[in-house]
Amino acid sequence: MQRYLSANRIYPVTSEPIDNGVLQISETGEIISILTAEEAAAQNIENIEQYEGVLVPGFVNTHCHLELSHLFNKIPEQTGLPAFVKAIVEQRAAADEVVVAAMDAADKQMFENGIVAVGDISNQLISKDVKQHSPLHYHTFVEVFGFNHPSQPIIEEAVKIRDSYWPLKASIVPHAPYSVAIELFQYIEKSTRPQDVISIHNQETLAENEFFEKGTGDFEAMYNRMGVPKSEAHGTGENAIRYHLPQLPRNRTLLVHNTFTGKADIDFAVAQHKDLYWCLCPNANVYIENNLPDVNLFFDPRVRVTLGTDSLASNHQLSILAEMQTLQQKKRVPFDKLLKWATINGAAFLGIANQFGSFEVGKTPGINLIELGDAKIIKSKNVKRLI
Ligand SMILES: [Zn+2]
Incomplete structure (x- = not known):
């Protein structure tokens, strides 16, 4: 009918x-x-x-971690990224049933909140079943990290996981500049296929830039704690994006967070890489760092912005509309711009704009009713x- x-x-x-x-x-x-x-x-x-x-149209969430859904309400707020990462590592272990039940509930929550497609970071295969039975479209980013471990076994495991996600879409991606060694970037490049899309956490905290520029700060402390020596990449006088971006495959790529990205970084990035998208996750930024990106920089016509919720470990809900509301309230971003970021840009990044992201004849984009007031x-x- x-x-x-x-x-x-x-x-x-x-x-x-x-x-x-x-x-x-x-x-x-x-x-x-x-x-x-x-x-x-x-x-x-x-x-x-x-x-x-x-x-x-239905919303596109370009950055989530379903696997962390069971950490909802467990990680303290506003402690900064290094303490956040430490808390995740310490509390992540849980019985499979607990993890699966939390992912299932998170998937349903996204559906209820009008989300139709998700770019999801995964370190394991455990979310495959939830994704396969979900009405949402998923692209899985099989995320790798390694500081000074041999890279080959890390990549071999990642290839196995990526291929096991089939028939769902999946690609191998680096976690973040501070957690991926030069050699591992080379292996990622080698295992990337032409159709793959890439994602990386970028400039999420001030300490990340400091570690690459000066070799000091919270990430130096983290390296010391783990007994990992710094490399020639740390303390170069250049910040994090100048380390990782030249090492990434030239595939369509999403830079996630960008909380401490400056104008010079954007100029550098768009000159360096022709197919970039920039994901903002404001509610997670407030949760972890109590900080927000300099959003005015992202009004630049060369910059394509998408939105992400990050995980329930660093958010009170998985709702793209809640992310839009935060950017409107705290950064006065106009609604029309937010809507584009929340729909068509994410669909274009994930390569699904033929079906999602806008009301156009022939698409099945999902239809959401929301309340919009004056102005x-x-x-x-x-x-x-x-x-
Ligand atoms: Zn993330």
Whole structure:
């Protein structure tokens, strides 16, 4: 049965908003047509479902860690990244049933919050079953790290995990500049296929830049604690992005967090790499560091921004609308821009924009009803998922 959905305004994302527009959809949620109020009136359509609020496409969450879902409410807030990483490592171990049940609940929560597709960081295979049975689209980033261990066994294990995710999409990615040695970057490059997309945590804390520039600070302490010697990469006078970006494959790449990325870093990055996306995870930044990126820098037309929730270890919920609300409240980012970041940009990064990210005829993007107040202020985190 076809349905006709209408609300105070429709945001197709890739075209202008339509006041009182009507979406005609198939039983499976495919967009058949997008009508203006006048066009709908001329067709004398019966049974239009009328909603109070605005209709937007399903959200794309480009950075999550389902595997950490069981750490919800366990990690103290605002202790800084090195202490956060330490707490994760200490508390991560749990029975498989506990981990699976938490991932399952997290997946359902994302669905309820209007998320249709997810880029998910995984270190193991344990999330495959949840992903395979989920209505959400998943791309798995099989994440590797290694400071001074031999890199070959790390990569061999990662290739095994990546291939075991089949038929789901998966690619091998580095964790972060401070946790991936030069040799391991070389192995990552060798194991990357032309169709793969890459993701890396970038400049998440001030200490990360300091470690590469001066070789000092919290990450030097972490290396000392683990008994790992520093390398020639640490204390070069150049910051973290100048270490990792030249070593990454030239595939489509997502830089995640960017909390301490400056204008010079963006200039460097866009000159260095032609297919970059920048993911902001504001609620996780507030949770871990009580800091936010210099968002004005990301209004640069050369920069394509996506949004991510990070994991339930560093967030109170998995909701892209909650991330949008934080950026609107704390950084005054206009709604139209946020919506693009939350939908079509993430879909383009994941290579699924033919199906997701906008209301366009032929797509099945998911349809969310949200409450938008005067001056396009996001009134609540509530999403009513219509499809
Ligand atoms: Zn992360």
